[in-house]
Amino acid sequence: DAMVIQNPRYQVTQFGKPVTLSCSQTLNHNVMYWYQQKSSQAPKLLFHYYDKDFNNEADTPDNFQSRRPNTSFCFLDIRSPGLGDAAMYLCATSTRTSGSSYNEQFFGPGTRLTVL
């Protein structure tokens, strides 16, 4: 089945220790997103890629970086995690069709990050 896969599902890191979360997809979608979701809050978009074009949200801290080496994979790097970065990190994909229309998003299972 075509799907969005995230690894690891649970990640524990220490304060200030860099961490990388990964996302892969078999949907062949050209758009990939990273969201941060804290308990009882809405998913917050950090950035997205349309093919190799990187689009950063204005309020995404510099501590968060992303890489997309190919269509299938996208990585979220947190350079110096703080206690406030503990959250669920969601990867999503979508297609972009004619004009500039982005279509519905499909989410991976998420990675729950704990910062000690």
Add this chain to the structure above:
Amino acid sequence: QKEVEQNSGPLSVPEGAIASLNCTYSDRGSQSFFWYRQYSGKSPELIMFIYSNGDKEDGRFTAQLNKASQYVSLLIRDSQPSDSATYLCAVKGGYQKVTFGIGTKLQVIP
């Protein structure tokens, strides 16, 4: 004013009843509207999307859109305990950014 507003709930309905979930948005240029279901500790799952004014039905789910009033709703008929989850409204705005609401927690009481 929040871009996408939802009542966080919980909304409690008895099994078999109709659950009505509402969402309002501020960007009049919004183009597409999505409803996602999210179980506790899980990722959002797309339930329905709607682009045009009016109703769109899919099984027990009906999405309703009124662009003039800037609201979108989701009706769940014959509610089941398995429908108990948080329902996220998502709106794609004029700049293609998708903004999520905080979600409404639905509890279906057996």
